[in-house]
Every structure is written in structure tokens, then in C-alpha cells.
Amino acid sequence: MRLLLTIGVPTYNRATTLALALESLASQAPEALEHVQILVSNNASTDNTPEVIARYRHRFPHFEYVENERNMGMDFNMAQAFRLARTKYSWIFSDDDILLPQQLLHIVGILKGEEIGGMFMQPTWYLHNIADATIGDLSFTYKRYEKPMEYLEQVHYWVGYISGNIVNKDLVSSLPALYQFDGSNIVHMGWNIPVIFMGKPNVRVFSNTVMGRATESVSYRYFETLSTNMLRILNPLVEQGLLPAAGRQLIVEKILTVWVPQYVQPGVPIINNEKPFLLLLRSFWSYKAFWTSLVPLFIKRIYYPLTSRLGAAIKKAVIKVVDKLLKVHANAQREQLAGQLASLGLNSWLPAQCALRNPQYIAIGRRFISGDNLRLEAIEEPGTTSAQPKVVIGDDVEIGVNVHISSLQHVYIGNNVRLSNRVYITDHALERTAQAREQLPRHRKLKSAGPVRIESRVLIEEGVCIFGGVTIGENAIVLAGSVVDQDVPAHTIVGGNPARELVASPALSPDFNIP
Numbered sequence: 001m002r003l004l005l006t007i008g009v010p011t012y013n014r015a016t017t018l019a020l021a022l023e024s025l026a027s028q029a030p031e032a033l034e035h036v037q038i039l040v041s042n043n044a045s046t047d048n049t050p051e052v053i054a055r056y057r058h059r060f061p062h063f064e065y066v067e068n069e070r071n072m073g074m075d076f077n078m079a080q081a082f083r084l085a086r087t088k089y090s091w092i093f094s095d096d097d098i099l100l101p102q103q104l105l106h107i108v109g110i111l112k113g114e115e116i117g118g119m120f121m122q123p124t125w126y127l128h129n130i131a132d133a134t135i136g137d138l139s140f141t142y143k144r145y146e147k148p149m150e151y152l153e154q155v156h157y158w159v160g161y162i163s164g165n166i167v168n169k170d171l172v173s174s175l176p177a178l179y180q181f182d183g184s185n186i187v188h189m190g191w192n193i194p195v196i197f198m199g200k201p202n203v204r205v206f207s208n209t210v211m212g213r214a215t216e217s218v219s220y221r222y223f224e225t226l227s228t229n230m231l232r233i234l235n236p237l238v239e240q241g242l243l244p245a246a247g248r249q250l251i252v253e254k255i256l257t258v259w260v261p262q263y264v265q266p267g268v269p270i271i272n273n274e275k276p277f278l279l280l281l282r283s284f285w286s287y288k289a290f291w292t293s294l295v296p297l298f299i300k301r302i303y304y305p306l307t308s309r310l311g312a313a314i315k316k317a318v319i320k321v322v323d324k325l326l327k328v329h330a331n332a333q334r335e336q337l338a339g340q341l342a343s344l345g346l347n348s349w350l351p352a353q354c355a356l357r358n359p360q361y362i363a364i365g366r367r368f369i370s371g372d373n374l375r376l377e378a379i380e381e382p383g384t385t386s387a388q389p390k391v392v393i394g395d396d397v398e399i400g401v402n403v404h405i406s407s408l409q410h411v412y413i414g415n416n417v418r419l420s421n422r423v424y425i426t427d428h429a430l431e432r433t434a435q436a437r438e439q440l441p442r443h444r445k446l447k448s449a450g451p452v453r454i455e456s457r458v459l460i461e462e463g464v465c466i467f468g469g470v471t472i473g474e475n476a477i478v479l480a481g482s483v484v485d486q487d488v489p490a491h492t493i494v495g496g497n498p499a500r501e502l503v504a505s506p507a508l509s510p511d512f513n514i515p
Contacts, residue, residue, distance in 0.1 A: 003062060004035040004111055005089045005166070008081030012043040012071065017096035017213065019052045025093075026059040028104035033061055035108050037087055042067040043077040075187035078162070079179045082169070082191065090169040092188055097123070097163040098211040106140040107166070110203060116144075117200035118192065119166040120155045123212035142205045151202040152247050156254040159192045163210050167191050171198040177240055184229040185221075193233075194242040208443075222263070223276040226255055227283035256280075256289040266300045345395065350374070361390040361407075368393060371401030371421070379408045379428070379446065394456065399423075409448040409468075414456035420480070423460050427452045427468035455490065 007025060011018050018040075025038060038060045042049055044067070057063045066084065068077070082090050089111050093099070110119065145151035158164055165188070172178060172191045181187045196202055234251060237243035262268075264276060277298050284290040340359040344350075345366030353372040356362060361378035378390035390407040394414045400421035405411055408428035413419075430436070430444040449468025454460070458472050461480040472478065473490030482499040493502045 003037050003087045004108060005091060006037040006039055006085035006087045007091045007093050008039045008041065008078075008085055009093050009095050010041045010043065010074070010077040010081045011045065011049060011095035012074075012077065013045045013047045013049070014095045015045070015047045015049045015052050018049060019056070021093065021095050021097060021099075022052065022056040022059075024098040024100070025104070026056060027101065028099065029102060030061075032104040032108045035112070036060075036104065037062040037064060037085070039064045039066070039081055039084055041077050041081040041084070043074075044068045044071045073183070074185060075182045079182065079187050082167075082188070083179070085169055088168060088170050089166055090191075091166045092162050094163045094212070096213040098126075100124075100208055100211060103140070103207070103209045106207075107205075107209075110142065111166070115168065115200055117148075117168050117171060117195045117198050117202045118151075119203040119205065120151075120158060121164045121166075121205040121207075121209040122158060123161065123164060123210045124208050125212050125214040140205070140207045140209075142203050142207070144201045144203050146201050148196045148202065149244070149247065149250075151204065152196060152250060154204050155196075156251050157259055159196075159251070160186050160189055161212075162188060163212060165192045167195045168198070168200065171195050171200065175242065177236060177242060180236070181229075181233050184232055185225045186229060186233065189233050190237075193237055193247075197242065197244070197247075221272055221274055223260075223270075223274045223279045226260060227279045230255065231283050252284065252287055253289045256284060256287060257293045261293060261297055264294065264297050264301065266297070344368075358390075362393075363391070364393045365395035365397065365415070367396045368399075369397075370399035370403065373402045374399060375404040375406070377404075377406040379406065400462070407452075408446055410451035412451065412453045414454060414458070414474070416457045417454055417460070418458075419460045420462040420464075422463045423466075424464075425452055425454075425466045429468070 009018070009021060022038075022040075026033075040053060040063075042053070042065070050067075053065050057065060064084070066080070068080075072080075078092055081092055107119070110116070145154070152159075169191070172195050175191070175194055177190050177194065179187065179190065181190045230252075234243065234248045238245050238248050260276075260280065264270075270276060280290060280294060284294075340356070342360055342363040344364050345368065348364055348366060348368035349370075351370045351372045351374050354370070354374040354376070357375075357377040358380050359376075359378075361380070362376050376391055390410055391405060392410075392412045394417065396416045397413055397419070398417075399419045400423070402422045403419055404424045404426075405413075406426045406428070411425055411427055419425075427450060428446045428448045430441060431447050436444045450470075452466060452468060453471040454466075455472060455474040455476075457475045459477045460466070460472075461478060461482075463481045464478050464484065465482075466472070466478075466484045470484055470487055472484065472488040473492070475491050476488045477493045478484060478488065478499060479493065479495030479502075481497070482495050483497040484494070484499045486498065488494050488499065489501065494500060495502055
């Protein structure tokens with residue numbers, strides 16, 4: 001009987017982490033391992049890798065080991081692990097990553113069901129010692145995507161993450177592009193990307209499944225891989241009809257706006273003597289995101305040391321140019337975010353500095369205005385989707401600076417509401433049960449306390465916190481520094497921690513004073 005899945009582990013001189021990886025695989029449920037082939041491809045390691053193999057090979061019902069006579073390079077070894085797989089599905093698994101307990105049983109369960117194209121699992125990271133990491137809830141949640149572009153929007157540049165992608169090899173084994181990207185450091189994208197568009201559903205796993213080892217540096221030319229080599233793969237895939245042009249655009253824009261900016265921030269050292277600006281310019285000069293997202297960051301990298309050596313007049317000119325470029329960058333980001341909202345009313349403007357999470361679930365009415373550092377979050381629970389906006393803001397709402405609104409269930413703000421500076425509104429919190437407190441905070445689940453509803457003509461003064469399950473009635477005032485955890489009746493003034501009613505009036509006027 002043909003096995004279901006091959007987990008291919010390419011390795012080179014990583015005996016210690018390889019042992020951890022194999023231990024995590026060997027510790028999976030036996031009923032899952034019965035369907036799985038473990039294949040280790042050793043790229044002529046000079047350490048004690050053979051001893052590790054001897055110690056673990058008998059712990060798997062199906063195990064294969066190959067050893068190259070000489071080091072053939074990372075891409076060759078990865079491609080070999082994929083090529084030697086004789087199962088329907090192939091999973092290239094890094095020799096320094098960990099499969100978390102009991103996850104293989106869930107994965108095999110999905111693969112035994114309706115045929116899929118690809119499966120993606122975003123990693124949880126550890127830096128130095130696996131023993132220092134704490135894993136929270138391991139309940140398994142996932143979502144199937146019938147439309148490949150919707151799946152790619154979830155995965156984008158993570159198609160390049162080795163241990164995070166399972167591929168239906170039967171769908172791509174005959175493709176000419178399969179192994180043609182040797183020397184790119186990302187040869188696996190030659191099969192990870194095409195399989196998405198082979199007519200089968202794709203699956204994203206939301207649970208903690210894989211733990212990856214985060215590194216503070218890399219041994220290969222990082223920016224060359226993300227620029228020159230990336231287009232060396234994406235362009236032929238588009239030309240061969242294996243990737244839509246819109247898919248290439250999506251992956252590149254995510255690289256330019258999310259991934260690369262982490263590594264070119266001022267103060268972040270450039271490794272391996274690369275020249276990232278020139279590499280990225282040559283590859284992505286025709287992409288708007290390069291000019292609006294990366295160029296301002298590169299200017300910032302040289303801005304302060306440069307201006308310290310310039311005369312006053314030149315310094316003023318440089319500052320003016322930099323400020324203009326940064327403003328262009330901010331406006332471009334603002335326009336991009338506004339276009340992603342569920343709705344944005346007439347004459348409404350997002351601030352230059354704002355952060356939106358899942359903007360497709362955020363609706364804003366007419367004549368909206370806000371100060372900088374606005375954060376609006378519509379948190380999507382793993383495995384679920386919402387047809388309705390989670391954050392709804394009415395007409396003529398005015399918001400100060402440093403305001404944070406976060407919704408797991410629903411936050412509603414009526415018309416003519418004023419939120420002053422540093423207001424925090426949330427309908428959820430991390431679980432606080434005794435069992436949850438045994439976990440690190442980052443591993444605890446979010447739990448909704450009920451929707452927040454702020455009716456029309458409400459004034460929220462500076463530094464107020466509003467928690468879930470609360471309704472603030474029409475024309476109410478919440479005084480500065482208050483913590484609101486209970487309903488506020490209409491036409492009242494409340495204050496304190498916790499907020500309590502101070503004054504009740506059927507019709508508050510603007511000059512009403514607290515006695």
C-alpha cells in the first residue's frame with residue numbers, strides 16, 4: 001500500500017538540531033506515523049550526523065536515509081529530498097525545526113480526506129534553546145480555501161518557508177519548472193507555488209504546529225535571495241502559466257512592505273557585505289511599493305549621519321526633501337489602507353500614522369477625522385470568517401491621538417462621538433483562568449467579554465479605558481482617566497476606576513459643570 005506523506009529532512013552539519021527534529025517526529029502518534037515516510041538527505045556532513053541517524057532510524061516504521069558523497073549545495077539537497085518522495089504528499093522539513101506534539105495526527109487526518117493542493121503552517125519561533133520556549137494551546141484549527149488567490153493572500157511570501165508547506169507532489173511532479181531554480185536558495189518555491197493553482201483546495205492551519213528556529217544572521221546572501229533570485233523564480237512561473245501575474249504582484253508587494261522593511265530599519269546591521277538598496281532597486285524599481293515603502297527607510301539609514309556633516313543650508317534642504325518623501329510614503333500607505341476598508345464615508349480621512357488589522361472588517365462613516373497613531377484592530381479568530389464588520393464607526397466621529405480600538409466580536413461607535421487622546425476600547429482580554437495563568441501570556445487565548453456599544457453624541461475624555469460587554473448611552477460623558485466596565489446610562493456623567501455615575505441630567509448642555 002502506498003504511503004500518504006513523506007517528511008523529507010535535508011541536513012548538513014546540524015547533528016544536534018537534527019536530533020531534536022527527529023525526536024519531535026518520532027514522538028508523534030504511532031497511528032499517524034504508519035502513514036508517513038521519514039527521509040533524511042545528508043549533504044556530506046562532517047559531524048556526527050550518522051550517529052544521530054543510527055539512534056533514530058529504528059523509531060520510525062518507514063525510514064530512508066541517503067548520504068551524498070560531497071556537499072552538493074542546499075538547493076540540490078532540498079530538491080533531492082523532494083524528488084525521492086514516493087508518496088502523494090511531500091513535506092520538506094528543516095533540520096532545526098520542531099513538530100509540536102500530536103500535530104501529525106491532525107495533519108494526516110486532513111490529507112486522508114478530500115484531496116488538496118497545498119497546506120501551510122505558520123511557525124512559532126524559538127531563538128536559542130528549545131527548552132526555553134513555552135507552547136500554549138495545541139487545539140487544531142484550519143480553513144480550506146477553494147480560491148487559490150484567497151489562499152495566496154494568506155500565505156504570500158511564506159511559500160518560501162521550508163517547514164511550513166506540504167505539497168501534493170502528484171499534481172506537480174511532471175512540471176518542467178520543478179528543479180530549474182538550483183542556486184537560488186529557494187528552489188522549493190518551484191513546487192510550493194504551482195501546486196496552489198492546480199485546481200484543488202488549499203488549507204491553512206492556524207494552530208501552533210511547527211516551531212522554527214529564528215536566527216540572528218544567515219549564511220547566504222539574504223537580499224540577493226529576496227530580490228534577484230525571487231524574480232528569477234516568479235517571472236518564469238508567470239510566463240509558464242503556473243502563477244498569475246496578480247500572484248507575483250501580491251508576493252512582491254508583501255516582501256517590499258512587510259518582510260524587507262524589518263531588515264533595513266535604521267540601526268539594523270547589513271550582513272554578508274551586501275548592498276541591499278542596489279539589489280532591490282535593480283529588481284523592483286518598477287514597483288510602487290519599492291519607492292513608497294523602502295526608499296524612505298534607506299533615506300532614514302543615511303539621514304542622521306549625513307546631516308551631521310553638512311552645513312546648515314544643505315541640512316535644511318536635505319531635511320525638506322526627506323520630509324517630503326516621508327509624507328509621500330505616509331500618504332501612499334494611507335490610501336492603500338483606506339482602499340482595504342469595508343467602507344469609508346465621504347470626506348473621511350485616515351491619519352498619516354495609523355495601523356489597521358483586518359481592515360476588511362472595519363467600516364467608517366462620513367466626515368471621520370483622527371489624530372496620528374490610530375490603531376483599529378478587527379481580530380479574526382482562527383478558522384472563522386465574518387461577513388459583517390467587527391468595528392463600525394458612525395458619521396462625524398472625531399478621534400484624538402494614540403487611540404486604540406480592538407475588537408474580537410463587535411465594537412460600535414455612533415454618530416457625533418468624540419474620543420480624546422489615549423483612549424483604549426476593547427471587547428476582549430486574555431483568558432484569566434487558573435489553567436490559563438499556567439501558560440505564558442503570549443500563549444493564552446483571547447476571550448470576548450461581549451460587544452462594546454457607544455451611542456451617539458458621547459464624549460470620552462483623555463486616557464479612558466472601555467472594556468467588553470459595555471454600552472455607553474446617548475449623550476453621556478466619561479471623565480478623563482476612567483475605567484468603564486459597566487453600562488453607562490444615557491445623559492449621565494461618569495468617572496473613576498471603576499467608573500460610576502456622578503451626575504444625571506435629561507439633557508446635558510455644553511456648558512454643564514460638575515458641582
